[in-house]
Amino acid sequence: MRVEIRNLTRTFGQTHAVDDISFSFGSGEVFGFVGPNGAGKTTTMRILATLDEPTSGDALLDGISVVQEPEKARHRIGFVPDALPTHADITVDEYLDFFARAYGLKGAKRRATVAEVEEFTNLTGIRVKLLKALSKGMKQRVCLARALLHDPPVLILDEPAAGLDPRARVELRELLRALAGQGKAILISSHILTELAEICTGAVIIEQGRILRAGTLDTIIAEAQLTKKVVIRPLGSPETLYRELMQMPHVSEVAIAGNEVTLEFAGTEDDVCTLLAELIGRGHRLAEFRQPKSNLEEVFMSVTKGGVQ
């Protein structure tokens, strides 16, 4: 399964909610969809889920257009919106049974599928509980279970971790890992970037409807890594090290943070090795010498401006 978004544009009057975006991801990949509020994430996801129509461009699921053949596309998509189910007077089991019927599942197969999905999402213990009596985390599980009923190869999750407690977040992360392991292509939007980075293989950073960065997580981080950061923890006084570092080539922005010295290094990887050898050669006893990699959050902060439309 390959999901391809091609030159997708969606305008509302004069506002370009989504402005000519293109990216793709495939089976087994978990793609994070990151951007500030109003960036166009939900609009893109709604178009992918066949709930909205683009002004131009298209989204293809293994060549099936969500614009031209929405009915076919629906069989391949499981959508978890940012809103939680609000049906009154209905139990978890009845709610899932209703959606299983709506997806056209019949008789014994329907009952078996609902039971399997309940087990997978750990809902078996609360299947007879009323929806309105559930916590936010449990409702989120119900949403995910509903999206899995027809075993879609593509999952689209809009802010699934919003408002969840740490335990529920960890459980959700494990579920998503398991689903990616089953070969599902997953697009997930979230504001909790540190968590996204843990499960995502790739990311799309979007702002004001335009893509700022897209690709695998390593590529995006590497692209954003303009200057190297080095953190050194000497066993001796950091002040001495600080003074010496200030006089060394390629070194700038030296600072002491506790018993660590941080610096920005403009040289190559060879120059980093030379720096380390030089410091040891000068008799410094170093307990730690490392180059911390940028994370998704830092990349996001460096590439976005926080602009809204």
Next chain:
Amino acid sequence: MSAAAIFDRLDDAMSPVVVKELRQAVRGRFIVMLLMGFLATQLITMGVALLVGAENAAMADTMAMGRTTFLWLLGILLGTCLLCIPLYTGIRLGVERANEDVDLLFITTILPRAIVFGKFASSMLLTLLIFAASLPFMVFTYFLRGIDMPSIFILLAMGLLSIAVMVCLAIMLATLPVSKPFKVIIGLNFAFGGLPALPVLIAFAFSFLQSGGGSRIATSAFWIGAGITVIFCVSACTVMLAISIAQVTPPAANRARPVRIALLLQWCITLAGTAYLADSTSEPVPLIVWLMAQTALLAVTTIAATSERHQLGARVTNAIPRNPLARIAVFPFFSGAASGLVWSALMIAASCGAVYLLVRLLLPATVSTDYQEAILFVADFAIYLFGFVLTAMAIREVGPLAKLPTSRTWIVVLLLVMLAGFIPVAGWILFGGKTPFGKDMTIWMLASPFPNPQEPQIARFLFGSAWLLVMLIFRRNWFAARFAAFRRAAPAA
């Protein structure tokens, strides 16, 4: 096949929406309390009737006891169902429409029509449940004398039909794309507006029983009357459900088609029924009433058409047939402002033409010119209607109104109608007739959309025609562009 397998098949055949709605209904407090309250009221009414009957020998002698008790029970039944069931259905659907739940249905393979029919079917099943609870009491009135079994069942069928109409109305209102407060106002208006239907139905039931309606069951006149009533009610339900389906369908789809097909069907069926009535009574009045009702309905569709999209979406384009001739023929049945206006204009012209031809064919001896005046009245009204909608569409595209979404063009139409219809009257009253035009209201009402049927005015007709002509010339490029885009549209391979 085992009983379990048969049950499984039946279960699978049921609409998912019906299953869900009924599960929620039996689990919810409202229906349970409604049913309990209803049964208690029926029981008390029956008890009181028996006590009063035992005390009142005159009532028993005139054999009015069964009839009177039945009318009381019917009043309670219809009062409960006419108010509570449509309200329950409307509120539930309205709430679901206000959040993501219905939206979510569109990512399943369920069709919008299955959603709407499911809501309607589940409401009617709840109604049948209440009817079933009432039936033993109703039948018991037969043993109190003064009423016959056919009358009981005919009046219950009539009640069921009227509830079906009200449920369809509630579903249609709940699906309207308006804000929640506005929806509440409309809902309350219709709920209280619908209440007078109850005394009308009871009065009809009373006169039906008094005149021994049940005894006429074997006559053709009874079945013709009943048939025409059913046809009109079913037509109304079909149109309302078609509008609901269109509202539930995503805007990107060709939402206009089911509505226009349903309207065309009701147009044909009601015209046939009205023609039969006109022929059997040798009077053109039924046809005149039909023409007025159709014109009012088509005026609403015309105003609604102005708020439709101007551009063809990909899904709409995909549904356009490839055959060039078929494309031209189906143009009026596609979503889009231009298609909607063409469809409405054709339907109004066809209505006038049909009434004229039917009167000439069925009632060649008629001397009344009422039908001709009615046709002229409708023609005058239609000219102004299209003058107004084209002007409103042009105004919405310029100045600050250009920011108003296309879907709100209907507001501009209504504002224009108010301006032209009410401000001149207010001005005339304000100046007490001391105006450059003297006390003659004719000139003041020249731009008003409401013609006076008593006074055919050539000045109005000429003014309206000139106005419409100017607007048609002004909008010709817009129409041509829409039609050309439709003809050129390339559906996906």
